[in-house]
Amino acid sequence: MVTSLKQTMDQLAQLVMSDPNIESAFLATLGNMEEVAAREIIKTITHETPPEALVEITQHAQDEHRHAFQLRALKPVKLYSDLKFYAMENELSEIGINFVLGFFGQQLLLKARSASRFAGYVHGALTIEQVPLQMYTAYYKLTKNEAIKKGLAVVLKDEADHLALGRKFYETLSAEARFDIDEINNIEAEMCELLGRRMIQVIEKNLNPAKTETKSLESSLTKSRSRLTTWILALAENENKNARAQNAKVLEDSVLFITGQTKEAFKVDLTPDLTALSDFSPERLHQHMSALASETTLIGVSYALEQAQRGLSLNQASVSL
Ligand SMILES: [Fe+2]
Ligand SMILES: [Fe+2]
Numbered sequence: 340m341v342t343s344l345k346q347t348m349d350q351l352a353q354l355v356m357s358d359p360n361i362e363s364a365f366l367a368t369l370g371n372m373e374e375v376a377a378r379e380i381i382k383t384i385t386h387e388t389p390p391e392a393l394v395e396i397t398q399h400a401q402d403e404h405r406h407a408f409q410l411r412a413l414k415p416v417k418l419y420s421d422l423k424f425y426a427m428e429n430e431l432s433e434i435g436i437n438f439v440l441g442f443f444g445q446q447l448l449l450k451a452r453s454a455s456r457f458a459g460y461v462h463g464a465l466t467i468e469q470v471p472l473q474m475y476t477a478y479y480k481l482t483k484n485e486a487i488k489k490g491l492a493v494v495l496k497d498e499a500d501h502l503a504l505g506r507k508f509y510e511t512l513s514a515e516a517r518f519d520i521d522e523i524n525n526i527e528a529e530m531c532e533l534l535g536r537r538m539i540q541v542i543e544k545n546l547n548p549a550k551t552e553t554k555s556l557e558s559s560l561t562k563s564r565s566r567l568t569t570w571i572l573a574l575a576e577n578e579n580k581n582a583r584a585q586n587a588k589v590l591e592d593s594v595l596f597i598t599g600q601t602k603e604a605f606k607v608d609l610t611p612d613l614t615a616l617s618d619f620s621p622e623r624l625h626q627h628m629s630a631l632a633s634e635t636t637l638i639g640v641s642y643a644l645e646q647a648q649r650g651l652s653l654n655q656a657s658v659s660l
Contacts, residue, residue, distance in 0.1 A: 441639025596639030
């Protein structure tokens, strides 16, 4: 995974630096992601926050907020002459923001958060920094724009300090409030790689808009969040029926990324969707999960679908053995 993360980040950086318009859409996206991260950090401050940590956590959020402005200010093109770059910037921002929210919503971080909001913050701070470190570094190495290089160096220095802050706080947590950082880091690396792949896909799609006019089942399912929710629940139920409980769980959990609620909140009749799914051949189901994963802008859902798709492959492999 480490190799493919690096490869994807290099490929993304290569594509980004090929055109100042793409660089601008990308920098705006990073800025928007930083802003959401700043808000998520502030939200972790509660009565459970140790008073001696307050100033540093607030400072951390302020740094991310400042990064948002710094990164946007580095855009080499402020006004695009071609409208397609506005669309690119919007779409990149949407998946970037959903990545940040999806990352903070993943199960292991929720578990840490249930120990205390402070523990949730510490585990998040220790792991989310992989994105800037991997993505910004790959781009930093390749860009020829001196102003961007200088600006990114300042941001990267802060990100390294945030990681050190997370490590310092982690040491102060009680044994019960400490969770496996390596495990969260692995998920983060996979999600980060997925984010990079999706960004490449969005950039390429917007560079050649005519080619990708599709009216597929997958694109219609992603038009409304409530429709996507019931369909994901039906997919999960279908996995249960086929004795793939692990896959069902992963899909059910991902409903949180779509609605902010767990599956218990939904009392819906899944019969029509389950009937439709019963006609799917194993190959069709495989292909459908992959297509839906690349269609939805909700990175947390996309990640769950890719995991379920992998689960299907493993299952098929063990059946044929
Ligand atoms: Fe940052
Ligand atoms: Fe940071």
